Structures are given as C-alpha cells and as structure tokens.
Amino acid sequence: MISVGILALVTAPAEAQNHAQGNLIVDGKAVAITQAYAYAEEGYADEKKLDVVVLLCDVPVPAAAVREGMARGALVEAGKLTCVRQIINADKVARDSEVRHVRFGHRPPRGYTSEQVFDAKTFDGKTIAGRAHTTTMQKSFEGVPYSYDITFSAAIEPKK
Numbered sequence: 001m002i003s004v005g006i007l008a009l010v011t012a013p014a015e016a017q018n019h020a021q022g023n024l025i026v027d028g029k030a031v032a033i034t035q036a037y038a039y040a041e042e043g044y045a046d047e048k049k050l051d052v053v054v055l056l057c058d059v060p061v062p063a064a065a066v067r068e069g070m071a072r073g074a075l076v077e078a079g080k081l082t083c084v085r086q087i088i089n090a091d092k093v094a095r096d097s098e099v100r101h102v103r104f105g106h107r108p109p110r111g112y113t114s115e116q117v118f119d120a121k122t123f124d125g126k127t128i129a130g131r132a133h134t135t136t137m138q139k140s141f142e143g144v145p146y147s148y149d150i151t152f153s154a155a156i157e158p159k160k
Contacts, residue, residue, distance in 0.1 A: 019035075021151055024084055024101065025146060027144050033056050033084065033148070036152040041053055043089065050125075051088060051090070052088045054132065055072075055083055055084075055085050059081060061075075077102065083100045084099050094118040096111065104142075107142070126156055129152065131149070133150065
C-alpha cells in the first residue's frame with residue numbers, strides 16, 4: 001500500500017504539470033480545452049534556435065498523433081478531437097497557428113496573424129506556460145467564425 005502511494009507521488013508532478021483551461025468557440029459553440037502538449041523542433045527562421053510547438057486539445061491525444069498532423073487530422077475529421085496549435089519562436093511570438101475542429105473539414109484555419117497570440121508566463125526551455133488567444137473573432141476560409149482563449153502549462157519534450 002505504501003509503495004502505491006510513493007509511485008503516485010513520483011508520477012503525479014510530471015502529469016500534473018501539463019494542463020490547459022479555456023475554450024475554443026466555433027460558430028458560437030464552445031469546446032472546453034483541457035489538454036496541453038509541447039515539444040521542441042528546429043527553428044523556422046534560425047535553425048540554431050528551437051521553436052516550441054504547443055498543442056491544446058479537448059481530449060487526450062494519442063502519443064503517435066501529438067507530433068503528427070495527419071494523424072490528428074483524421075481524429076478531428078472523425079469528430080473525436082479538437083485542437084489549437086501554436087508554434088512559438090525563441091522570441092516568444094506565435095509564428096504559426098492552426099485550429100482543428102470538425103466544422104472546418106479539410107481546410108483548417110492556419111497561419112501567422114497578429115490576432116492569434118501567445119502571452120508568455122514561463123518560457124525557459126523546459127516548461128512553457130501562458131495564454132494562447134485570439135484578440136478578435138477570426139473567420140475560417142469558409143467564413144465560419146471562431147475564437148479561443150486558453151491558459152496552459154506544459155513540459156517541453158525535446159526535439160526528436
């Protein structure tokens with residue numbers, strides 16, 4: 001019985017560190033975002049620096065789909081997953097974003113915009129925490145309105 005308690009104490013901090021709270025609103029309907037993932041990848045503008053990909057979702061994401069956009073896309077199109085992804089550069093700026101929701105089909109809204117931002121609380125190479133949000137209502141390619149406001153914290157997995 002004591003060993004079970006010790007195991008829980010040893011594993012709890014790593015799991016407790018990744019969390020998200022907020023909503024993605026698509027066409028007036030809110031989706032609660034509760035899951036956060038982060039991993040490092042080669043910097044887009046400077047390969048000597050690392051970018052951090054932040055994935056914020058409504059349900060747990062299978063490990064194989066965290067870094068694989070096509071696997072996530074299949075889950076989204078099946079109505080099993082909704083996510084906001086931001087790529088944060090070394091200057092703490094969201095250089096790219098993508099919103100995956102079944103309502104957007106094969107053409108999720110994505111790209112850089114000054115209206116989809118990241119406000120850093122922690123960005124130290126090991127942990128990323130802060131707020132990902134839109135500053136105004138956005139529209140998909142088909143004119144579907146959406147916005148999001150999510151606070152989160154996640155351990156940054158190393159570059160593969």
